[in-house]
Amino acid sequence: MISVYYFGAIALILIGLYAILIKRNLLKILVGLSIMETGVNLLLISIGYVSGKSAPILSEGIGPSQAVDPIPQALVLTAIVIGVATTAMALSVAILIYEKYGTLNVEEIRRLRG
Amino acid sequence: MNELFIIIFAPLVAGVIAWALDIKGIRELLGVAGAAVPLAYLIKLYPTIESDGMVNYTLNFAGFSFEFMLTHLSWVFAMIAGVVGLAAVLGIVSTAKKGYEWLFALMSLTGVYGVFIAYDLLGFFIFWEIMTFGSFMMVLKYNKAASLKYFVLSVIGAYAMLIAISIIYAKVGSFSFIEVYRAFSQDAALATVGSSPLFSRGEIALIFGLFLVAFGVKAGMFPLHVWAPDAYSETNQSYTAMFSGVLSKTGVYGFILIYMLIGYRLLYEFGTIRTVPKFGYIIAFLGGLTIIVGGILAALQEDIRKLFAYSSISQLGYILVGIGVGTALSIEASIYHAISHALFKGLFFLIVATIIYRTGKTEFKDMGGLAEKMPVTFAMAFVAILSLAGIPPMVGFASKWLIFESVISQNMPILGAMVFFGSAVGFVYLIRFTYAVWFGQRPTDLDDTKDAPLPLAIGMGILAVLNVVFGVAPGLVAQELNKIFGREVIGGTIWELNLGFGKYNGLLLTVWFVVGMLIAAIVYFMGAKVRKVPITDTYQSGNPVTMEYNLTIRRNFFLPLKEALSFWLRMSFDRFYKDVGKTVEDFAETMRNYVYNGNVQNYAWYLVIILLILAMWGV
Amino acid sequence: MGEASRISRYLYTVIVLFAIWLFLTASLDPQELGFGLLLSLIVGAFTYEIFTTNGLANLHPKRIAYAIAYIPYFLWAMIMANLDVAYRVLHPKRPINPGIVECRTVLKSDVGKLSLANSITLTPGTITLDVKGDRYFIHWIDVKDDSIEGASKNITEPFEKFLKVIFG
Amino acid sequence: MVVKRALAIITLLVIGYWLAVGLSQVPFGEDKMLIGQYYLNNVKDQTGAVNAVTAVVVNYRGFDTLGEVTVLFIASTGVGALLWKRKRKRTAKTEGSIVLTTGTRLLFPFVMLFGAYIFIHGHLTPGGGFPGGATVATAFLLLYLAYTAYEIPHRGFEVTEGLAGMGYVTVGLIGLAIGGYFLFDWIWQTWQFGTDNIGRLLSGGFIPIIYTIIGIKVGTELSGIIDNMVKEEVSE
Amino acid sequence: MSALTIIGEVLVLLGTFFYFLSALGLIRMPDVYNRMQTSTKSATLGSLGVFVGVGIWALGTDYGSIAWLTKTVVIAVFLLLTNPISAHALIRAAYKSGIPLWEGSVVDKYKEHLEAEAKTEEGGEE
Amino acid sequence: MNEQYAALLIALPLISAFFVPVFKGIGKNAVRYFLLLVTALQTGIAAWVFKEVYTTGQPIIVIAGGWKPPVGINLYIGHFAALFVLIIAVVSLVMAVFSISAVKTEPIDKYAMLFLLLMLGATGMIATGDIFNLFVFMEITAISAYALTAYNKTGEAAEASMKYIILGGIGSSFFLIGVALIYGSLGTLNMAQIAQLAATMNPTVAQVGLALIIFGLAVEAEIFPLNTWAPDAYQAAPHPITVMFSAFVVKAALYAMARLIYLMSDVGSWNSVLRMLIIMATLTVVVAELAALRQKNVKRMISYSSIAQVGLIALAFALGTQAGVDAGVFHMINHAVVKALLFLAVGYVAITIGGAEMENFKGLGKKMPWTAFAISIGAIATVGIPLFNVFWSKVRIILATIDVGYTWAAVLVLSASVVEAVYYFRLLHVIWFEGEGEKINESFVIGLMMLFLAALVVAIGVYPDYVWELARKAGEDIFNVTQYVKNVPLMGVGA
């Protein structure tokens, strides 16, 4: 039986992918990409979770044996920032595309082919 | 520096320098030197081979071990390259227009030497590629379609060879001919005693098939010959002397290698038809078809270059038949014919080069009566015609006779008939050449035609002399070839070939021939004076003349034959390959537009589908 | 009311920021205090120009007193608002009578107007839709009087008496 | 289209099942720590930080963070490059109402201060340079949203961004020079500054320094991205 | 269990109840304007309850400190300031993006104002 | 000198990129020459690292922060990385020169920054010894590549970039899931430790994790059908950037793929992953060659050709033998040189004549003989003619492929090579024998660079021993995992 967090993470990943596969609007596809990334981040965080342990900040009476694994959290922080960066890039490219093509429909953005 | 290396690389080095300097005069000098030096070294090394049986050298290079060896066999083939190569290069002195022609002509010569001297499969392959590339670059300039056809078929052949080599290497672990030979012999022995052999039946068949394609392309074997007529005709004709005379012999050499390296194994695996090994029978039969197809098509050509190109194909057929029969005699006969073909076909192409160089014409309809204007060239042509037609005492007779004897001695009537047919059709197209070019009325624009320039004349001279010498003294060649087999396959003396069931005495026949020639000379000089009729007015017997049916020796001479054969002529492998090519291109186009259709959403689907496959596969 | 001097405005900003810092850290550790002051000084330097026009004048005791008095008054109004909401949401008939009305305000300062708008938004059945000069356009869930005077009396005036003093 | 949707759903479900099968062997909520436990046991002594995540982010795996900073820098540069026009201006049509503008004015210093609070306390509390920087950028975002004419001082921001980045690498290089390793925490390990201060502000070696640098960098970068996104080309 | 924790619990309970009411308003009300009427107020008050409740509650525990209360108060004040601003921005956006008022609405002074404004602008141009 | 200074390979491009906005006010040319200076310095450092590694025979382990692996992140600059970092630096240097004349689009300062960071990303991908750090460097590479692809700001450029972003985004997400699975199972991110513990990993997790990681990398490594973004990106990117994509960006992904494959060779499903990869790699070659066949745009044609070669490298890496890996590395080097030459020359034609359409190449032999010559050398080499470098590696790949028994793959690959021969043949014919034109003055500097690359092509072709020796050592570095693990100074944590 897999945990509800894993389940949620996988669900987010699949929802994101679904948007990428089905939505015609470029912005929606990018939202899908972000949702997928969020799912992946949730997955990473969930993997580091240990039942009954607290955030790995060793203050307020929390000792090394009561804290969860700090690594996944550190990784997720990095992954989030990378996701933000990707999204920012993608948005500016989308702006450029809209400027040049006058549409955000992926089926009309295909001058490069073959 | 190693002498074998000098032989192999002297032409290339000379070519590169000649091309880089590109100074007229010097580049010609360098080119001739590049062709002469290997020949000199080959002659110089002969005593060593005579005493030690071989000259060898091993080089560790690029992480591989390359072996080089000059044996009796490779020496003979290298000598073909040396002599005909030099003659052709002399021709190129006159006909080359651009510096790079020197580079690529000589590069292909290096390739040829490498192919003959390399004693391992990889080296063989590398030089094969160099040779192919050089010759391809010689064709490229003249004709896009012709060079493309040549190129594609060559590449296919080369890659076929590469796969075969790789399969062998994967199992044997070495490229060395010696190791490969040993492994296959052992394998045959293993198979004989019933142990499981290294190579399965399928693998051995695959290797043979791949080599057949590889060597067949280069040798112009039917149905892989389609590149040859165009490539031979669409380049510098002096170079074609080398192309047809020498390069095609690498294919022949390759077929001999099949016997040398994997013959036992093939023989064991597939057995024989009567006395001929089955695999050899395939080669022989394809060779026979090559003779016929090449011969007929040669007869139908209107272009002098094309005629000899097809003739080359036809002649190569003889050699393949001999090899295919697979007895010591037949193979020796084949090598003999390889030599003579190189000599007379090299000569022919130099003659063609001279004609084109002097007249600028290539079609029979534009020629005629040139014997008068170009007596030296005509004399050369005379030798060549006799040799090709297999008239004693030229070298061509000796070799054809040997092949015929070797086929008949194995009781193979169909092949015998094919060989005979080839000779017959050879007469047919030679008549055309003889009369349309040299005799008859000369078009007025050819009145100022000069005879061959000196380098070309020297080149032709060398070849013509050898045609005669080896015809008069066939034993010179035969006794050298016997050394390859290490026993007396063809008996006799220098002047005489003795097979036990047949004899040919070159000296004796020469005497007869000289008499015949005197008669011919008389006929010619009388004929040349007597005939003076309009060119369009021959042999119509009073029938109304249409342009189409204006059959002169110079135009559409064999048109009726063409019509009679029209059904067969429609079955063109050339067209078949073109259709295959076009189908591939159309497929490529469709696939490209379908797969890379520009829609990023579809692309995302591809990714997801791969994920799906991973998921389903449970990877 | 004219603009206060730069120093006054800067000091006021720093004081406010430092006070917030104290609330954020709730620590008397000298390291925290020191860095808090330092950061307040730095951030204040960058932001005081847009943060305040009145400067230290905002700290006038009368204003502070009214501000403190305003808190319970406003909270009460807000709780009432929510009970009203609860009634409307939970009532099966959903008793509403919405519309957009216009009010006027006597407040002059921007902050005052902001406070008024926020107060309106958080209290019974009203949300500030737009403010233009002294005109407030308000979405009213239960329109009792759609005249400017009537609406003002109902909506803005109850807050203005405090806000007028606090923000001027 | 229906078929396509159905196919997509089926395909995705299979993939999802596959992922779930893989994940089912990584039991949720169980201790899988190898390196993680080492960090928890040693973080205070080795880095002076209380927040193990921060210690991992900035110190143990500082190399990742340098990369992360770079990624954001690339995005900012890339957005700037792509939306570059010879002349650009804000073309917003309606100004925010007095409610929004005044609210922004009041919030601006507070949000800035809070951003600074976040990145300077990174080694003690959750957060650090990136959330701090994002908070700072939000302050600027609010200004952009409230005022139609507002623009950040680009030149200054770009230079700040560059200098902050150089500062980060320089801190790493000083580590290389002093301690022999790139990104070596020379403040904590060589100078042993703040060893009696664990849990208080002046501890954590170079973490607060780096987080301050990152905070400034991220703040300016995100603001720059916002600036680029909201402006449009105008003819000269 | 101290008095502080009891006060805290009660406040939190009230707060979460208002959260619930807020969300219920989102469902029950007929259009976006009226949804905002119910939701913003309740959510803000709910937050107020939860934050201050937690702050007070923590004071009554062994781990709590005054910092809990000050911090929660800061958050509460922040929300008290920003939530109405959000609501204002949203309702303005709703109106300007052309979402019509509920059909039962009785008056629209803003529309009259905008029309008059447009007229003066036109006049100014002439 | 302390070998930790190899960290400068990362630090220098970074600090230089950050420096650009500080000084860019001086002027556009200052930025251009700064780029030149930095890449030259980087080449110097890379050369020093190369010399160190190849003379001592020991890898340089850069330990970030002084934390020994697996606690900290380490760079592993072994024979492969040392060699390839040098290639990256040299290609970047040459492209910095090319950029001076090839890139006129504004804003040039941003171009310079992205250029440096692309170089940095590839360097990091090749050097890192940590699987998550690999992800970070992969993203650095990818995002700078996205930006640079769109840099020309045409519709096509934006379109290509968008495709790259979407597909690359999916790929990197799944890569990260793979990393998460492996971390969840082993509790470590260090590559050496993963290799050590791979055999103990839960087989299901290992299976899914390995597959996902390879999937993610395969998108960047242009493996069919995950490579659909590549031709567009190659075509639309500024010419120097296309060279960099082909010469080292895709190679970095390929390397990462190979490295991870061999590190995890103890995983149960290893062989089926390899088989899948072999199929995909072979298809990559076949489809790309066919797609190139009738291309009207030469740059796109060569892009497809490049993808095909990449497929060949992937095939070699997927064979699972030392011979395969060696051949793959060898081909990587050769392909880097040849494609750099080709894209440089084609790009130069495009900016001089005004486009890379086939039409523009008519009469090129007369108009720009040196460039035409360079293209010819590149084309001939790519086709795999002896005496040119690619021949040796291609033969090695075929030998290695058939050695493992994948004769069908070799047959397909070689059949595709026939197609490749055809379209290069057509290009050569167009260049030399079609069309007329007046001679155009060719840039001396660019001519020099083309000459340098062409000389390299021929030099390696005529005397491959030295480079082959390098490739062999580098291949050993990838293939010999035991040695790799031994070389990384893992502290006892978690072992």
Place this chain on the structure above:
Amino acid sequence: MIGINIYLTLITIATLLSMYRVFRGPTTVDRLVAVDIMTTITTGLMVLFALYYKRMIFLDVALVYAILAFGGVIAFARYLEGGV
């Protein structure tokens, strides 16, 4: 923590109801309003978690979250209004 289940139930119901509005719309502003409510509720949830885990440090997280959410909502609102 007597009432923890009550709080969580109320908050969960509230979140689900808001979620319904997010998906249902019908206008973009409707969704946005619902999101705004959800962020407010989430802020409250974070504060509650701080208490539950006895970690004051989560309060900082809540405030950061509130700030970012506010920025986001305003940005969207201004975008819809056409005022950016």
